[in-house]
Amino acid sequence: MDKIETIAFDADDTLWINENYFQEAEKQFCELLDTYLPAYQVSALLLKTEIKNLPLYGYGVKGFVLCMIETSHAITGPYTDKNIVSRIIEIGHSLLQQPVVLLDGVLETLKALQGRYNLIVATKGDLLDQQRKLRNSSLEEYFSHVEIMSDKTTNDYRKLLTQQKCLPQHFLMLGNSLKSDVLPVLELGGFAAHIPYEITWAHEEHTEINNKHNFLKINKIENILNHLL
Ligand SMILES: [Mg+2]
Known part of the structure; x- marks a missing residue:
């Protein structure tokens, strides 16, 4: 890491x-x-x-x-x-009008990482809706780039990394979905951290993964700081 x-x-x-x-x-x-x-x-x-x-x-x-x-x-x-x-x-x-409620620890984590790493957002969803949420989140200033993706396959991540001029071994993805945020990134040779959320959409459910050197499971987003700083 x-x-x-x-x-x-x-x-x-x-x-x-x-x-x-x-x-x-x-x-x-x-x-x-x-x-x-x-x-x-x-x-x-x-x-x-x-x-x-x-x-x-x-x-x-x-x-x-x-x-x-x-x-x-x-x-x-x-x-x-x-x-x-x-x-x-x-x-x-x-x-489309729900409030944007940040999860615990997000702001503190971004503040701690800002300036030390290139921080980006990689999300699926409707373009306008995700842009609205990002704007209302007040988090835009922390990110150098926001990628709203039609899917999160290995190939989609490969394109994102090329665009970011980043090699997989220098890339870390954090997310709540093993299927979308973790597995495709591990397959590319990047690092991924899984932060489970209290509920998962049935289509995103996936069995646990163990013993991968480039995989981390953390309970809270701020725990990533223990592995990075
Ligand atoms: Mg998610």
């Missing part, structure tokens, strides 16, 4: 709260359809629709809204109640 030059931070559920808002939105969606199907079945159908549409819509609120509309249509048949669609649109608008 003594060769790290660039540190990339995932944003959602790493810098600020996100998944809680999506789970609340999903709960409201399930309530909307509770006369048709029990909540767990609505949730399962929604997840299936989301995974099917990821290659078309990518990640973020807009795709989520379209998936809720598609799922409601599949559940209620061809004559979906107009009120259901209006409510889904409201749920989506509300998601």
Whole structure:
């Protein structure tokens, strides 16, 4: 870790709260359809629709809204109640206006690392929504670059590193998703630190990894400082 030059931070559920808002939105969606199907079945159908549409819509609120509309249509048949669609649109608008709540330790960690490392953000999600969250987070000044990615595959990270003129062995990624923030970076030969969040979207779930020399698991974001400074 003594060769790290660039540190990339995932944003959602790493810098600020996100998944809680999506789970609340999903709960409201399930309530909307509770006369048709029990909540767990609505949730399962929604997840299936989301995974099917990821290659078309990518990640973020807009795709989520379209998936809720598609799922409601599949559940209620061809004559979906107009009120259901209006409510889904409201749920989506509300998601796009949620406050940005920083996670504990984020500000202190960025302050400690600023000036010593090249700090960047590497996040998935809707372009405008992620830009809004970053602006409202008051964290922009800490980052030299913000990459809003359509996906986080090994190839996506390879392009990011080329653009940053950074070799994998000088790169550290921090994030809450093993699947998106850790595994592809390890595969490239970079360093990755996993900071689990209290809840994980079902599609991002992944079994634990052990015994990799370039992998760290930390409970709190500020613990990364023990390994760097
Ligand atoms: Mg995340």
